[in-house]
Amino acid sequence: MSEPAPAIVVRDLVKRFGAFAAVDHVSLSVARGEVFGFLGPNGCGKSTTIRMICGLLGPTSGSIEVAGLDVRTHAEQIRARVGYVAQFFNLYRDLTVYENLTFYGGVYGVPRAELRSRVEHWCERLDLSRYGRVLSGELSTGVQRSLALAAAVLHEPAVLLLDEPTSGVDPIARRAFFDVIGELADGGTSILVTTHVMDEADRCGRLALMDRGKLVAEGTPSEIRAMGGTDIWQVSADPPSRALTLAEQHPGVDAPALFGTRLQFRVSDGTTAVAVAQWLRDQGVTCDEPRPVRATIEHAFLQLLRRDDGDNE
Amino acid sequence: MQAVSVTGLSRHYGTTRAVDDVSFEVASGEIFGIVGPDGAGKTTLMRLLAGIVTPTSGGAMVAGCDVVADPEAVKQRIGYLSQVFSLYRDLTIGENIDFVADLYSEDLVRAGEAKARMLAMTGLAPFVDRQAGRLSGGMKQKLGLMCALIHRPTVLLLDEPTTGVDPLSRRDFWRILADLPSQGVTIVLSSPYMDEASRCHRLALMDHGRVLAVGSAAELAARVSGQMVEVVTPDPRGALRVLEGLPGLLSATPFGDALHVRLDGDDAVARVSAVLAGAGVVFSEARPAEASLEDAFIDLVGRGETA
Numbered sequence: 001m002s003e004p005a006p007a008i009v010v011r012d013l014v015k016r017f018g019a020f021a022a023v024d025h026v027s028l029s030v031a032r033g034e035v036f037g038f039l040g041p042n043g044c045g046k047s048t049t050i051r052m053i054c055g056l057l058g059p060t061s062g063s064i065e066v067a068g069l070d071v072r073t074h075a076e077q078i079r080a081r082v083g084y085v086a087q088f089f090n091l092y093r094d095l096t097v098y099e100n101l102t103f104y105g106g107v108y109g110v111p112r113a114e115l116r117s118r119v120e121h122w123c124e125r126l127d128l129s130r131y132g133r134v135l136s137g138e139l140s141t142g143v144q145r146s147l148a149l150a151a152a153v154l155h156e157p158a159v160l161l162l163d164e165p166t167s168g169v170d171p172i173a174r175r176a177f178f179d180v181i182g183e184l185a186d187g188g189t190s191i192l193v194t195t196h197v198m199d200e201a202d203r204c205g206r207l208a209l210m211d212r213g214k215l216v217a218e219g220t221p222s223e224i225r226a227m228g229g230t231d232i233w234q235v236s237a238d239p240p241s242r243a244l245t246l247a248e249q250h251p252g253v254d255a256p257a258l259f260g261t262r263l264q265f266r267v268s269d270g271t272t273a274v275a276v277a278q279w280l281r282d283q284g285v286t287c288d289e290p291r292p293v294r295a296t297i298e299h300a301f302l303q304l305l306r307r308d309d310g311d312n313e
Numbered sequence: 314m315q316a317v318s319v320t321g322l323s324r325h326y327g328t329t330r331a332v333d334d335v336s337f338e339v340a341s342g343e344i345f346g347i348v349g350p351d352g353a354g355k356t357t358l359m360r361l362l363a364g365i366v367t368p369t370s371g372g373a374m375v376a377g378c379d380v381v382a383d384p385e386a387v388k389q390r391i392g393y394l395s396q397v398f399s400l401y402r403d404l405t406i407g408e409n410i411d412f413v414a415d416l417y418s419e420d421l422v423r424a425g426e427a428k429a430r431m432l433a434m435t436g437l438a439p440f441v442d443r444q445a446g447r448l449s450g451g452m453k454q455k456l457g458l459m460c461a462l463i464h465r466p467t468v469l470l471l472d473e474p475t476t477g478v479d480p481l482s483r484r485d486f487w488r489i490l491a492d493l494p495s496q497g498v499t500i501v502l503s504s505p506y507m508d509e510a511s512r513c514h515r516l517a518l519m520d521h522g523r524v525l526a527v528g529s530a531a532e533l534a535a536r537v538s539g540q541m542v543e544v545v546t547p548d549p550r551g552a553l554r555v556l557e558g559l560p561g562l563l564s565a566t567p568f569g570d571a572l573h574v575r576l577d578g579d580d581a582v583a584r585v586s587a588v589l590a591g592a593g594v595v596f597s598e599a600r601p602a603e604a605s606l607e608d609a610f611i612d613l614v615g616r617g618e619t620a
Contacts, residue, residue: 167477172610222570261514
């Protein structure tokens with residue numbers, strides 16, 4: 001691979017469905033060998049953007065370059081350099097693991113002389129060998145995800161697009177999945193991945209947060225966490241649900257949430273965490289001294305997408 | 314008082330032990346999580362507790378009823394939300410709730426009051442006439458929750474309730490759950506997500522049909538072996554390659570701008586720093602870190618530890 005960086009350049013991308021702007025003037029770039037995380041609530045336009053980058057959907061306006069080629073004029077060439085794992089398992093359920101991989105390798109033009117060794121390599125790497133002769137429809141969700149990834153990388157694409165690749169997958173399988181993604185990135189593959197799982201977002205080199213068709217934040221995981229604010233506190237409270245209800249009524253307390261018996265909240269407008277804790281005690285809640293909490297990607301996500309109406313549909 | 318009491322519960326399918334000699338208790342008003350990898354037996358366990366699947370051996374008391382002797386009574390006392398959306402897509406939100414209330418022979422006036430209260434609580438009141446098939450994933454989950462609560466169960470069983478649901482909808486869903494314990498509802502839920510598990514009062518870690526450990530998120534994280542070190546570096550994967558083969562290395566996971574290392578023995582920070590500096594890896598900081606629930610999960614499942 002000798003493409004100049006960056007591998008994906010999206011400029012001022014717009015996609016309208018009637019009057020609705022699903023993607024509204026989005027620009028982003030993904031460097032060669034970068035793992036780029038794409039976050040946002042359901043319906044925010046992430047999947048639409050990915051489908052346009054794949055060339056499956058035409059933009060209303062704006063431009064997309066993949067591996068130095070314009071998606072509008074070079075759709076066929078680009079398809080050969082892009083691997084795509086869709087949100088839902090879309091390989092043939094009535095074919096075995098080996099049959100699916102051989103089929104997709106053929107479709108993507110993997111040289112026959114190399115196909116067998118690549119299938120074996122990826123089956124080995126993704127722990128699929130023992131399922132080689134099992135029908136794909138009978139595999140668990142986690143194994144299906146690994147199979148979909150194997151099918152998407154057989155042709156050694158320069159760019160890999162993953163749409164919620166680990167939805168419903170357990171932590172061990174997810175960690176292994178991201179280990180493989182990291183190795184691909186080390187080899188120069190550029191990866192764009194969408195996820196709702198915030199600890200997964202932490203494993204990306206850079207993140208963008210999309211909301212209602214627009215990019216609202218972009219940066220490294222540390223930079224995004226910093227946007228989540230610093231004034232986050234935690235107390236152990238009993239009874240917790242009463243502490244939550246009270247905290248919601250206290251002026252200057254934002255985004256209170258329960259984690260088991262621990263209550264987390266932000267403070268603003270001159271309120272202090274100590275004052276909030278004392279007020280909870282005054283109301284008959286048992287609670288300890290507040291401890292500061294380091295902001296997570298999820299804190300940042302919820303902070304940046306604040307909704308006052310409580311309805312995000 | 315125990316809302317759920319599980320004793321030596323097993324369910325075998327042929328030679329597969331989907332649930333294998335499981336015992337635990339859930340106190341009234343607790344939010345109890347069952348976490349484990351794909352195929353650990355979480356869903357089978359939930360179905361056993363719901364009285365839908367009959368145990369091969371052992372038993373469980375749920376909401377005061379015996380799942381073996383009287384599974385029908387269990388079904389009257391519990392609410393169950395399965396992984397797959399199972400309401401009528403061509404009925405509206407309001408019609409679905411009325412239908413379920415009718416199935417449970419709920420008093421019309423009382424069901425009407427409960428419906429109004431839950432519509433307000435979930436914020437779905439403006440959408441009461443929308444067909445269920447046309448709802449977003451987060452709204453469907455809320456509707457499923459309302460239908461599971463209409464007959465005022467004392468135990469609510471939720472099987473992976475927020476898989477594929479975004480963080481905003483997940484936050485709303487948990488806000489609704491938070492009020493249920495004080496209304497006398499005990500919640501048992503399964504989840505593959507650690508951030509969700511950390512919202513439960515207590516957890517059972519499950520793998521290969523067995524419960525490996527039970528405790529609060531903090532208690533489970535404290536059981537992780539070795540010392541955690543967080544290395545802040547622009548090149549986590551480079552740092553990983555250097556540390557591979559370090560004696561006592563238990564795990565190393567690269568993140569976007571950090572590497573999390575778990576090391577056996579003392580002076581973990583000093584040893585990691587020395588190796589990285591010696592290899593010329595650029596890092597701004599190496600500091601002791603707290604183990605996460607995910608670290609605990611991976612450690613305990615890896616060791617196959619029994620509680």
